[in-house]
Amino acid sequence: MMRGLMQEWPLVVTSVIDHAAQWHGEREMVTRTVEGPIHRTNYAELHLRARKFAQALQRLGVGKGEVVGTMAWNGFRHFEAWYAIMGIGAVCHTLNPRLFAEQLVYIINHAEDRVVLLDTTFVPILEAISDQLPNVKAYVLLTDRENMPETKLPNSLCYEDLVEAEDGNFSWVAVDERDACGLCYTSGTTGNPKGVVYSHRSNVIHGLAAAGADAIGARSTDNILPVVPMFHANAWALVFAAPMAGAKMVMPGAKLDGESIYELLDSEKVSITAAVPTVWLMLLQYLEKSGAKLPHLNRVVIGGSAVPRVMLETFERDYDVEVVHAWGMTELSPVGTLASFKSGMEDLSFDQQMDVKVKQGRPIYTVEMKITDDDGNELLHDGEAFGHLMVRGPAIASAYLKGEGGKVLDDDGWFDTGDVATLDPLGFMQITDRAKDVIKSGGEWISSIEIENLAVGHPKVAEAAVIGVAHPKWDERPLLIVLPAEGEKPTKEEILEFMEDKIAKWWMPDDVTFVDEIPHTATGKIQKLALRKQFEGYELPTAK
Ligand code: AMP
Numbered sequence: 001m002m003r004g005l006m007q008e009w010p011l012v013v014t015s016v017i018d019h020a021a022q023w024h025g026e027r028e029m030v031t032r033t034v035e036g037p038i039h040r041t042n043y044a045e046l047h048l049r050a051r052k053f054a055q056a057l058q059r060l061g062v063g064k065g066e067v068v069g070t071m072a073w074n075g076f077r078h079f080e081a082w083y084a085i086m087g088i089g090a091v092c093h094t095l096n097p098r099l100f101a102e103q104l105v106y107i108i109n110h111a112e113d114r115v116v117l118l119d120t121t122f123v124p125i126l127e128a129i130s131d132q133l134p135n136v137k138a139y140v141l142l143t144d145r146e147n148m149p150e151t152k153l154p155n156s157l158c159y160e161d162l163v164e165a166e167d168g169n170f171s172w173v174a175v176d177e178r179d180a181c182g183l184c185y186t187s188g189t190t191g192n193p194k195g196v197v198y199s200h201r202s203n204v205i206h207g208l209a210a211a212g213a214d215a216i217g218a219r220s221t222d223n224i225l226p227v228v229p230m231f232h233a234n235a236w237a238l239v240f241a242a243p244m245a246g247a248k249m250v251m252p253g254a255k256l257d258g259e260s261i262y263e264l265l266d267s268e269k270v271s272i273t274a275a276v277p278t279v280w281l282m283l284l285q286y287l288e289k290s291g292a293k294l295p296h297l298n299r300v301v302i303g304g305s306a307v308p309r310v311m312l313e314t315f316e317r318d319y320d321v322e323v324v325h326a327w328g329m330t331e332l333s334p335v336g337t338l339a340s341f342k343s344g345m346e347d348l349s350f351d352q353q354m355d356v357k358v359k360q361g362r363p364i365y366t367v368e369m370k371i372t373d374d375d376g377n378e379l380l381h382d383g384e385a386f387g388h389l390m391v392r393g394p395a396i397a398s399a400y401l402k403g404e405g406g407k408v409l410d411d412d413g414w415f416d417t418g419d420v421a422t423l424d425p426l427g428f429m430q431i432t433d434r435a436k437d438v439i440k441s442g443g444e445w446i447s448s449i450e451i452e453n454l455a456v457g458h459p460k461v462a463e464a465a466v467i468g469v470a471h472p473k474w475d476e477r478p479l480l481i482v483l484p485a486e487g488e489k490p491t492k493e494e495i496l497e498f499m500e501d502k503i504a505k506w507w508m509p510d511d512v513t514f515v516d517e518i519p520h521t522a523t524g525k526i527q528k529l530a531l532r533k534q535f536e537g538y539e540l541p542t543a544k
Helices: 014-023 043-059 076-087 101-109 120-127 161-163 200-211 232-243 257-269 278-290 309-318 350-359 448-455 491-500 528-534
Strands: 028-032 037-040 067-071 091-094 113-118 137-140 157-158 180-185 193-197 223-226 246-249 272-275 299-302 320-326 335-338 367-370 385-390 415-423 429-435 437-443 443-447 461-469 475-483 511-514
Touching: 014 043, 014 180, 014 200, 028 437, 037 043, 043 161, 067 101, 067 120, 067 257, 067 278, 076 246, 091 101, 101 113, 101 180, 101 193, 101 335, 113 120, 120 137, 137 161, 137 415, 157 161, 157 257, 157 443, 161 278, 180 232, 193 200, 200 232, 200 257, 200 350, 223 232, 223 257, 223 443, 223 528, 232 246, 232 320, 246 278, 257 278, 257 299, 309 320, 309 350, 320 437, 367 415, 437 461, 448 461, 448 475, 448 491, 461 528
Parallel strands: 028 246, 067 091, 067 113, 091 180, 113 137, 137 157, 223 246, 223 272, 272 299, 299 320, 475 511
Antiparallel strands: 028 037, 180 193, 320 335, 367 385, 385 415, 415 429, 437 443, 461 475
């Protein structure tokens, strides 16, 4: 057997910041701080300060393999802290501030966070629960002395004081590339949240794969604005992919409204940005109202929920911005697929191109993918058959922290995403639904996502959700729940008329109902479970 004679070069995330500092040291990171002012730094400074904070963490007694929580917006201190935590061989546990208090208590205790870092905006959240967090030895506020708030948090420390006290003369702690470096809990719509544990190796491999030209397409000349928070599924790999490429990063802090995001897109000449559809809805509303344009922006990556076709069309036609629809999940580090064109698709008509882009796209290298029926048989890639979406790869979870949820892979190592999807002959995957949300009508499946996306195309509709409601003849039939656009009063008839002929007749909702609010999960997805509860026992007109 002949062995390869290449060097053993461990795939550790600190190599990413080392590379960025050495070869792109002058490239900027621009942050809208939670205190308000815009702050500017660069990779060389970030690298030095990350090492200083690594020294500070060690001084606080954080050891290899221990867990440090962060509850923070996207900003330079949060970025430094990630690399500092991972650089001492500890595990960075991102805390989603939108979780309920009892979920936060559960995950901080379950993960055994030793130290928690937080933006000053989150002081009240942690003050309310700190007496239930016996393992947390210290709270580090990500701010300077001047902006330190009064707080009841036990052992609260100031980040800048800690950094200033160190000299940065520090070598990253040696780790095995398979050691844990990151931890992110799934939002857990049923049962307790489960911890997804990233390794150095998985983050490096995933960062490389996600940076690729057909994926995020990060280059050193790019200015990248991750609106997607670092506490949401590894910030879609951007915390690794952008410094790998030497791209400038623009961090939006706490302000994610349309006007604030527009300001940064414009003033920092952002070329690539990424977020969930609701963020882009706010931006598009702002642009429409203000008449502003997006001359610098080349590409917007949208995922987390399906992109409504009208959103796609507006970006592409009215603002000349390329939309890249993406699908992923926390367990996938998180990017799985992106809908970038294949050869020849550039020549399709606009409408045909949009047909491609409403799909969630094709797998990036390192993601294996198939769809199966209930018995595990593989289904055809004909764009019609839909089944359980199964994945496999080096940056895909093999288990949850402490074995929660039991065995998650089948005997061949496939992970069931819980999504239902089609695959077409060119490899483009389209999500039909979460398996739990699919509507089963007379033994056939109806995609709630497709009806929702059609409904939001109506100008009087702000948001739409479709759930299955019990029906005496068909088991379940779709109920369309509509949040009207501001100041609008749409009727059931005009919405159904708008949808007619755009979907199969038997997919048409049996009823339309109007609400003042649609509930969302901590990661901004429509909370179908809550809606199903809310509309339990709802009597459809067709059921009489
Ligand atoms: P999370 O782990 O919180 O990121 O949630 C992952 C889930 O979000 C996936 O399993 C999908 O159900 C859903 N999801 C993510 N991206 C998309 C998308 N582009 N279209 C439809 N659903 C999506």
